[in-house]
Amino acid sequence: MDRSSNHPAYELLAAYSAGSLPLSQALCVSAHLEHCHSCTRQLQRLNRVGSELMQQLKPAKASNDLKNRLLDSLDSLTDEAPAEQPKRFDPSIPRCLHQFVDQGYAELPWKRVSTDIHSVELCRDNNGAKVELLKIRPGGSATTHTHLGDEYTVILEGSFSDESGLYKQGDFVVKDARDRHTPVATQDRECICLAVTEGPIQFTGFFSRLLNPLIRRGYA
Amino acid sequence: MTAMSNRQSSSEKLIALGACISRVAKERDKSAFAELFDHYAPQIRAYSLAREPGADLVADELVQEVMTRVWLKAEKYNASLANLNTWIFTLARNCRIDYLRRNGRYVSEIDPTDLFNDMEDEGPGPFQLAQQSRAEASIREGLRQLPREQSEVLTKVYLEGKSHQQASEELKLPLGTVKSRVRLALKKLEVLVER
Ligand SMILES: [Zn+2]
Numbered sequence: 001m002d003r004s005s006n007h008p009a010y011e012l013l014a015a016y017s018a019g020s021l022p023l024s025q026a027l028c029v030s031a032h033l034e035h036c037h038s039c040t041r042q043l044q045r046l047n048r049v050g051s052e053l054m055q056q057l058k059p060a061k062a063s064n065d066l067k068n069r070l071l072d073s074l075d076s077l078t079d080e081a082p083a084e085q086p087k088r089f090d091p092s093i094p095r096c097l098h099q100f101v102d103q104g105y106a107e108l109p110w111k112r113v114s115t116d117i118h119s120v121e122l123c124r125d126n127n128g129a130k131v132e133l134l135k136i137r138p139g140g141s142a143t144t145h146t147h148l149g150d151e152y153t154v155i156l157e158g159s160f161s162d163e164s165g166l167y168k169q170g171d172f173v174v175k176d177a178r179d180r181h182t183p184v185a186t187q188d189r190e191c192i193c194l195a196v197t198e199g200p201i202q203f204t205g206f207f208s209r210l211l212n213p214l215i216r217r218g219y220a
Numbered sequence: 221m222t223a224m225s226n227r228q229s230s231s232e233k234l235i236a237l238g239a240c241i242s243r244v245a246k247e248r249d250k251s252a253f254a255e256l257f258d259h260y261a262p263q264i265r266a267y268s269l270a271r272e273p274g275a276d277l278v279a280d281e282l283v284q285e286v287m288t289r290v291w292l293k294a295e296k297y298n299a300s301l302a303n304l305n306t307w308i309f310t311l312a313r314n315c316r317i318d319y320l321r322r323n324g325r326y327v328s329e330i331d332p333t334d335l336f337n338d339m340e341d342e343g344p345g346p347f348q349l350a351q352q353s354r355a356e357a358s359i360r361e362g363l364r365q366l367p368r369e370q371s372e373v374l375t376k377v378y379l380e381g382k383s384h385q386q387a388s389e390e391l392k393l394p395l396g397t398v399k400s401r402v403r404l405a406l407k408k409l410e411v412l413v414e415r
Contacts (some may be wrong), residue, residue, distance in 0.1 A: 038413055042413040054267050054308075067254070095334050
């Protein structure tokens, strides 16, 4: 089986390494990296490319004033380490998601979308992308659909399959507007995914087409 | 200067800078810190100016942020995980993202702090480490030999901080072409990991 389809594309990782990837997509890449040794190694090499590119720039002299101000400030610097005891996070939750999920997935305000699907919106990115978690009951499915924008999905728990194969924990899936697929969660347990949907609000997500009332009524 | 002696002097420089960072970490040595500043501040400013030409105050602020982190996090720097140049690059990148977000030009509800954990990544083994400096020299050579159209997209993405979409608009190229040029460049640089 071609495993390369379950990783972010090289150019996507490069944009992550460069810091030029929209943060919503960077969130997905980051969640994938915690599970993927080969992408982590790839990222280290891409960071080296960035470092070499930076070194090739013509240096822009820094003033002595800047240097002296900085040197004078060193003694008063303190790390912004949190004073309180760090919260204990569920180790199964990717670190990049701790800002949204601090007590485990079960504690989130899940909203019912259909008998098979629950969702919870985490936030919006500045490009309008919607960041949400989707929970599909064991064996649950979403009807065949096409999308209107790109969708990025990372499997956090459980697994699902569609026409292209089986996806399991950590897998990274991108679908564009041309893709048609019918994701089905495997029977053994529920499946939780991080899903990022690009584009205007009415463009719906991997499992979340059913969220959109217009589409649900068959207008789209 | 020949390419060979160039390479030698840059790796000697890196060893000297590595000694500075460990003096900062262990002895809180300000003169070692000043040496790091002299070497990296002009690079960091150039990196900032590549994105915002003429914005000298922004560039100074980035230097201040990055070098502050160098002072505070020197102890956490682990030479076996990333070479110093690469560590500085990742700090500069992270500080730039923070800066853009703080200053409203990057209004996102996502806090980037925990998105980039470069230093905590599992590092290369001893074998990979031996290859690391050779890899750097070959990336440097490779960048020199890259066709202009490919180095152009890398510059947009890495230095100017443009998304693929923005790069495609500025270069008047289809989005797919931008992506494939990035991929081709990486292939030429021989940095792609088999998977
Ligand atoms: Zn991967």
